[in-house]
Amino acid sequence: MENQAIIEAEGLTKKYGHQIAVNNLNLQIREGEVFGFLGPNGAGKTTTLLMFLGLTEPTSGKVRVIGFDPTRDPFHVKEKVGYLPENVGFYDDMDARQNLQFIARLNRIPDKISAGRIDESLKVVDLLEETKKKVGTYSKGMRQRLGIAEVLIKEPELIFLDEPTIGLDPDGTNRMLDLIHSLSREKNITIFLSSHLLDQVQRICDRVGIMIKGDLVAIGAIQELAEKKLGIDKEHYTLEEIYMKYFKEA
Amino acid sequence: MFTIFRKEMEDHFSSIRFLLISALIIMVGVIIASMVGMGIQEESRGMAKPTFLFLWLFTSTGKLFSFVQFIGFFGPLIGIFLGFDSVNRERVSRTLSKLLSQPIYRDSVINAKFLASVAIIAIVLVGIVLIISGLGIRLIGVVPGSEEVLRLVVYLITSILYISFWLGISILFSVVFRSTATSALASLAVWIFFSFFVGLGAGVMADAVAPISQSETNVDPNVVLKHAEVQKTVSLFSPMTLYNDATTTILDPTRKTTRSLVLMGPMERLSLSRFQNPLPLLQSLIIIAPYLISIVATSFLCFGVCYLVFMRQEIRAV
Numbered sequence: 001m002e003n004q005a006i007i008e009a010e011g012l013t014k015k016y017g018h019q020i021a022v023n024n025l026n027l028q029i030r031e032g033e034v035f036g037f038l039g040p041n042g043a044g045k046t047t048t049l050l051m052f053l054g055l056t057e058p059t060s061g062k063v064r065v066i067g068f069d070p071t072r073d074p075f076h077v078k079e080k081v082g083y084l085p086e087n088v089g090f091y092d093d094m095d096a097r098q099n100l101q102f103i104a105r106l107n108r109i110p111d112k113i114s115a116g117r118i119d120e121s122l123k124v125v126d127l128l129e130e131t132k133k134k135v136g137t138y139s140k141g142m143r144q145r146l147g148i149a150e151v152l153i154k155e156p157e158l159i160f161l162d163e164p165t166i167g168l169d170p171d172g173t174n175r176m177l178d179l180i181h182s183l184s185r186e187k188n189i190t191i192f193l194s195s196h197l198l199d200q201v202q203r204i205c206d207r208v209g210i211m212i213k214g215d216l217v218a219i220g221a222i223q224e225l226a227e228k229k230l231g232i233d234k235e236h237y238t239l240e241e242i243y244m245k246y247f248k249e250a
Numbered sequence: 251m252f253t254i255f256r257k258e259m260e261d262h263f264s265s266i267r268f269l270l271i272s273a274l275i276i277m278v279g280v281i282i283a284s285m286v287g288m289g290i291q292e293e294s295r296g297m298a299k300p301t302f303l304f305l306w307l308f309t310s311t312g313k314l315f316s317f318v319q320f321i322g323f324f325g326p327l328i329g330i331f332l333g334f335d336s337v338n339r340e341r342v343s344r345t346l347s348k349l350l351s352q353p354i355y356r357d358s359v360i361n362a363k364f365l366a367s368v369a370i371i372a373i374v375l376v377g378i379v380l381i382i383s384g385l386g387i388r389l390i391g392v393v394p395g396s397e398e399v400l401r402l403v404v405y406l407i408t409s410i411l412y413i414s415f416w417l418g419i420s421i422l423f424s425v426v427f428r429s430t431a432t433s434a435l436a437s438l439a440v441w442i443f444f445s446f447f448v449g450l451g452a453g454v455m456a457d458a459v460a461p462i463s464q465s466e467t468n469v470d471p472n473v474v475l476k477h478a479e480v481q482k483t484v485s486l487f488s489p490m491t492l493y494n495d496a497t498t499t500i501l502d503p504t505r506k507t508t509r510s511l512v513l514m515g516p517m518e519r520l521s522l523s524r525f526q527n528p529l530p531l532l533q534s535l536i537i538i539a540p541y542l543i544s545i546v547a548t549s550f551l552c553f554g555v556c557y558l559v560f561m562r563q564e565i566r567a568v
Contacts, residue, residue: 075353078354083347083348085351089340091345105253106349106353107353154352
């Protein structure tokens with residue numbers, strides 16, 4: 001794994017009025033890793049993602065994503081960074097290809113090139129047979145996979161996934177996790193996913209960060225955290241045990 | 251930006267809403283035009299046709315109302331219908347945050363949405379004016395002269411700007427309110443306020459400032475003047491009054507002023523009675539210039555506010 005940082009945050013803070021959503025976040029994400037961003041609902045995970053994308057301005061602190069400052073230069077960041085929001089929406093009266101083509105055009109990809117890329121990404125997410133249907137008729141799992149296909153259109157270096165498996169059935173969840181895993185291994189895309197479904201994160205993430213009430217309370221490989229929090233002697237730890245320990249302390 | 255513009259146009263063209271609006275306008279327009287056209291045909295039979303007869307098609311009220319009045323009253327609804335859910339629909343369907351995470355500038359979203367709707371308005375209006383003109387040529391057998399065509403062009407531009415003002419209002423509400431129903435109702439409320447209550451309010455204000463008692467036989471002319479002045483000033487706050495005054499003047503060359511008789515000075519009345527000829531286009535334009543400028547200014551102001559609010563708004567996923 002390379003050690004170059006693809007995201008660097010220093011003292012990143014976001015306040016909404018008096019409420020602190022993200023407090024003094026320091027974080028480095030290395031190129032090529034799968035990073036799990038954990039925390040209860042309302043811990044500031046989505047706000048952090050939005051700041052990384054330049055969709056929300058930080059109150060203070062510095063952040064660099066793929067070498068650009070997303071506040072000053074959101075354009076370059078968005079060109080190379082894919083974002084799948086929680087419960088992503090589509091234009092329901094268009095079919096999958098039309099949706100993807102719209103996104104491709106917004107990314108200034110010529111139609112000749114995008115046609116191939118659309119087929120390729122639909123194949124990756126296993127939706128090639130469903131392209132004739134309107135997206136409005138898709139199941140939740142299909143929509144979520146279409147969201148991944150949409151992100152892949154711009155051939156990103158880094159993908160932000162906000163709760164990618166929430167609301168999916170077990171089969172859908174497994175397909176999604178396998179898909180994320182293969183993107184990381186086969187296309188060497190850095191993946192930053194936020195979630196509170198711990199067993200899933202444990203399956204695919206190289207490192208995790210735990211955020212509680214705006215503070216990043218822990219960061220590191222799961223094994224490191226287990227050694228630190230639970231003692232080395234324990235062989236079969238789960239991320240849940242570690243997480244609950246941090247959660248109770250906070 | 252062109253991509254969004256194109257998609258918005260496609261959306262409009264394929265929406266039932268657009269079909270309904272254009273069907274309604276075309277239907278009403280054709281009915282008015284044929285009624286007025288037949289009326290003119292009857293009246294002008296066997297006599298020399300007056301100049302600018304062609305423009306009567308648009309300004310003559312016939313039995314109901316004229317086409318110009320119809321657009322003045324109904325035009326705002328077109329603007330509101332096209333814009334009231336343009337931004338918050340994307341918010342509700344959760345496509346806005348996705349859209350904004352693409353490499354586009356944020357303002358191109360709002361610009362494209364606004365321009366696409368303006369283009370639709372222009373297409374509908376130009377279409378209906380052409381249809382009415384065609385009908386009119388057949389019915390009254392008069393071909394418009396170049397000045398009449400120019401006057402119609404000015405009328406069209408004014409109408410597009412006027413409807414764009416309402417479009418701006420409704421897009422503004424769609425940025426401010428999260429729910430499409432709220433923004434639709436808010437836009438309608440503004441429309442009702444300007445179309446009915448400003449007119450009523452103008453009368454009330456005028457009565458309060460310069461009351462004219464009904465019982466007295468000798469009313470002080472200064473009070474009458476003041477009454478009329480106040481009423482006019484207040485009613486000019488409504489873009490509808492601005493639009494109606496401007497368009498009836500531009501389409502009717504015999505109208506030499508937008509003021510009522512009470513408000514004219516003695517010299518103005520004298521000159522009006524002396525010179526019966528229609529005004530040249532340039533003079534009509536000079537009369538309505540302040541109106542046109544006000545309509546342009548309010549449209550731009552409205553879009554400007556809308557733009558600012560949208561650019562500063564937080565984009566939360568939920």
